[in-house]
Amino acid sequence: MVEQENPTNGTEQRPPTAAGEGMRLKLRRVAIDTYHENVAYLHRDCSVYRVEGFQALAKIRVTCADLQIEAVLNVVDDDRIIGIDELGLSEQAFAQLCAGDDVEVRVAQAEPPASMDAVRRKIGGHRLDLEDYRAITRDIAQSRYSKMEMTAFLVATSQNGLDRDEVFMLTRAMLETGTRIDWNEPLVADKHCIGGIPGNRTSMLVVPIVAAHGMLIPKTSSRAITSPAGTADTMEVLATVEIPPETLDRLVRHERGCLTWGGTTRLAPVDDLLISVERPLGIDSQGQMVASILSKKLAAGATHLLLDIPVGPTAKVRHMREAMQLRKLFEYVGDHMGLHLEAIITDGRQPIGKGIGPVLEVRDVLQVLQNDPAAPVDLREKSLRLAGRIIEFDPDVRGGQGYAIAREILESGRALQKMDRIIKAQGEKITRPPLGRLSFAVVAEAAGVVIAIDNFCLARLARLAGAPISSGAGVDLERKLGDRVAPGDVLYRVYAEFPSNHEFARDFVSRGNGYTLGETELSSRYYVDA
C-alpha cells in the first residue's frame, strides 16, 4: 500500500517523461554500420541522457510502435550527428525498427536479459536444462545479448562446460530459434567439413556428382571469414551464389543440387551471432561446434549428413583422439536429433589440391570435372570418396558401391554437365576474374623431401596476398608432402592484385615459407584414409 504525500504538481525546469514507459524522442538514422551490434546515439545535452543518468556503453531499450530493440549507448557532442531531441540509431538498429526518420520512439534503460541468470549458473559450474537453453537462444536471437554477454555464454560453455546432453539441448534450442526448410523429400543429403584445410573445395565436386546420381543435395556454404576462401567465395567466380529463397527452391528441385551462400537464409540466426563473437576471440569448443553445425544443417532441411573431420598437426583437429571424441559427440547429438549422420576422419596434414584462393581453386575443380590429367589427384580422390559415402545413403545402393558410382559419374562427364547446369541455373558469371597480376615464386633453399606443410601459414599467406576479396589472389602449390626437391625448385607461387598485398605477402614469406624439408622419403599413403 502506498500513501501519497506530495502530489506531483511542482513546476520543474525539465519535464522529460511520459509516465512509466520511457521518454520520448524523435528517431534519426545515423549512417554508421555497426554490424551485429546495435548502437544508439544520444546528444549529451539531451534531457533523457541527463535525467536518466545513462552512461556511455549502457544498454538502452528503444520502443517504436510495438517493436522493441536494445542498443548500446554512445554519447554525442556534435549537433551534425544527432540533435538534442533525437535518438540516433546505427544502420542495422534503425532497420530493425522498420520506421522512418522523425517517428516518435521511447527510450528506457534496458534490463539485462533474464536468461543471463542461467549463464551465471553455467559460469558457476551448474548443468542447465532445455528451458534454460531455449531462453538463452531466444534472447540471443532477439538481439538482447551484448557481445560481452555472448562471450560470457561462449566461455562458460567451452571446453568441458557442456556435457553431451547439454550439447543436444543447445542444438535443439538453436534449431528452434530460426526457420527450418522442409524439402518434402525423404532423403536430403548434406556434407560438412570441420574447416582449416586450405584448398579443400570438395563440395564443388561432391554436389554435382551426388546431384547427378539423383539425390537431393541443396548445399549452402559460408564465405571466408578468417580463411583465404570459403566454398561460396570460390563458387562465386563461376556463378551467382546469393539466391532468393523462392528461386532456390525451384532450382534445387530441378537440378537436385546447388552451391549457394548460406548467409541469405535466416536459418540458425543465433549461430551466426555466436560465431561473430567466437571467431575474433579464437575460442573453440567441441560442444559449441557440434551444436552450431548440426542446428544449421537441420535448419537447412538435411536428413542425411556426411561430416569430414580432417586431422593433422596444423589442422583444426590435431590428434586422432580428439577427432574420435568429436565424431562420437556428433553421432550422439545427430542420433538424438533424428539426423542420419556419418563422420569420417580424413588426412589434414596439408592443403588439398594445388590452388588456394578462389580463382586458383576453381581451376583445380574444373580440371577434376574435365578429367584433365593435370587435375590434383588428392582433391579428386577425396571428393570421390566423400561423394561415394553420400551416394551410399541411397537405400538402393549396395554398401561399398558408392565410390565406383561416383567415379563413373565423374569419368563419364555427367558431373561436369551437372555442374554446368547448376552454374547456369544459379546465374553464370559472364567474365571470370583473372589470376592476380603480381606474383612471385618461393623456392627451396636446399635439397630434400617435403615432410611438412603448415596449413595455417599458407592460409595466412593467401589471405595477405588478398584472397578472398581479390579473387585472383592466392597461392599455387607446386610441391606437396613427399615430393623431392632440389635447391631453387619452386615450392609455390603467390599471386596478388594490389602492390600492398604483394608486399605484405613477400614480407610474410621472408619470415618463413611454411614448408619443412627433411631427409627421408615420406610414405605416400595418407596416415588416415578418407
Place this chain on the structure above:
Amino acid sequence: MVEQENPTNGTEQRPPTAAGEGMRLKLRRVAIDTYHENVAYLHRDCSVYRVEGFQALAKIRVTCADLQIEAVLNVVDDDRIIGIDELGLSEQAFAQLCAGDDVEVRVAQAEPPASMDAVRRKIGGHRLDLEDYRAITRDIAQSRYSKMEMTAFLVATSQNGLDRDEVFMLTRAMLETGTRIDWNEPLVADKHCIGGIPGNRTSMLVVPIVAAHGMLIPKTSSRAITSPAGTADTMEVLATVEIPPETLDRLVRHERGCLTWGGTTRLAPVDDLLISVERPLGIDSQGQMVASILSKKLAAGATHLLLDIPVGPTAKVRHMREAMQLRKLFEYVGDHMGLHLEAIITDGRQPIGKGIGPVLEVRDVLQVLQNDPAAPVDLREKSLRLAGRIIEFDPDVRGGQGYAIAREILESGRALQKMDRIIKAQGEKITRPPLGRLSFAVVAEAAGVVIAIDNFCLARLARLAGAPISSGAGVDLERKLGDRVAPGDVLYRVYAEFPSNHEFARDFVSRGNGYTLGETELSSRYYVDA
C-alpha cells in the same frame, strides 16, 4: 628466399599504401563518447576499407608518430561524419593519440593481443604463471583488450578458475600496471567494505575518528555504479571529492585523513577496466574481487587494511561459510603481498543507518558525529568497532582498547572537529542540496514484527527514486529488523526530485516493498558481531 617475377610497376586505379606499415589517412575527431571502448570511423568508400577487406567491428591499429592505439571499426556512409580520406576516432580514442585534426595516421588490421593465448589456456583449464598475468594486465592496461576479450578473461577466471596463488599473482600483476603512492610513513591505514549494504557510510565516521587519533588514513572511495550511493557520492554533498594529486598529498599530511573519489588517480587502471565489464554482466568471482580490492589498496599506499565483510541473505556474501572462505583468501594474498590485513565479518541482514541516498546518509553521519540522540545506533556502533580495530593497528595501543579510544574521540567532539577540517581542506560545499521535493510513505498493511529487509530491493528503490544523480533522492527507513508495527505504521519514506523518478519508485513499490513482517519477536542481537 624469394624470387621476384613481376616487379610492382603496373598502374592501378587505387594506390593506397605505404609499404608494410599500414595505410595513411587524415585524423579526425568524431564527437562521440564511447567510454572505455575506442571506436574508429572509416567511410565505406575509403580506399583503406575496401582494399584491406576490413569488416565493421574488426579491430584496427592506428599509429600516429610513435603512439599507437587500437580501436573497433565502425563503417560510415555519411560524409558529414567522416570524409573518404579520413580516419575518425571517438573522443577517448582521439585523446589517447595526443594529436590534432588533419594529422597523418597509419591504419592496419590489429593483431589480437598476444596474451589472449594465455586466456585461451585458462579457458582450457590450465594454471597460468606470473608472466602470463603480467602479460594480460599489461595488454589490458594498454587498451589492447576488447570488451569481449576482457569478458573471456573474467569468465575464465571466475568461480574456481583461480587458485589462491594465482589470485596472488594476478594481484601483483595488477599492482604493477599502475602507479603506486608512497606516503613515506610506516603505517598507512585503510578500510574497505565488500559492498551491497545500503546506507553503510561507516567510512565517513571511521576516517575522522582514526585521523583524529593521529593515524594516516587517506581514504579514497568509489562513486555508485549500480548502488544508490557510494561514499564519494555522499561525501560530495559536503565537500569536493575530486582533488588533484598534489593537493591531496598536502591535505592528507596535514589532516591525516581524507574522503575523496578514487577515480581521478591512475591507480590500478586494469581494475577499473575489468570492473566496467564485470558489473553489467553481473558476474562475481572471489578471486577477481580479492585481486581488485588488494591491488587498489596497495596502489593507494596502504600498509594496514581492515576489511568489512557483511553477511546476510540479501548481502553480497550470503553465507558464513562463504564469508570465511573469502576472509582466508584475503588473508593469504594480503600476507604474500606484505600487507597487514584484518578481515571482520559483520551483520549484513539489513541496511545500516536510516537513510539511503546521499543527502539522507549525510544526515545520519552528521547526527552520529554530533552525538545527536536521534543518530542511528547501528551506524554509530559499527563505525566505532571498525575505527577501534584500525586504531589497534597502532603499536602503542593495547589490544582491546581501540573501541574505547574511538568512542572517546567521537563523544568528545574531536571526530566532528576533524570532519569539519577535512571538509574545509577538500573544499566545503556552500549550499547543500535539499531532500527530494516529491515523496511518499510506504506503510505496513498488517501488524507484526519486521523479520526481513531486502537490501537489493531498497537499493533498487532508492536508485529508481533518482539516487545518486539526484542527491536528495532516496529512502528513509523508519523501521528496522525486530521492530513491531501496527497496520498503517510508516515503514519508510521515498524521496524523489523528478516526477518520472517518483513514478518509477511508486510503481516499483506497488510490486513489493522489501519488508517481511512475521509473528515472533526477533533477537535484538546481531547474528554476527562486528
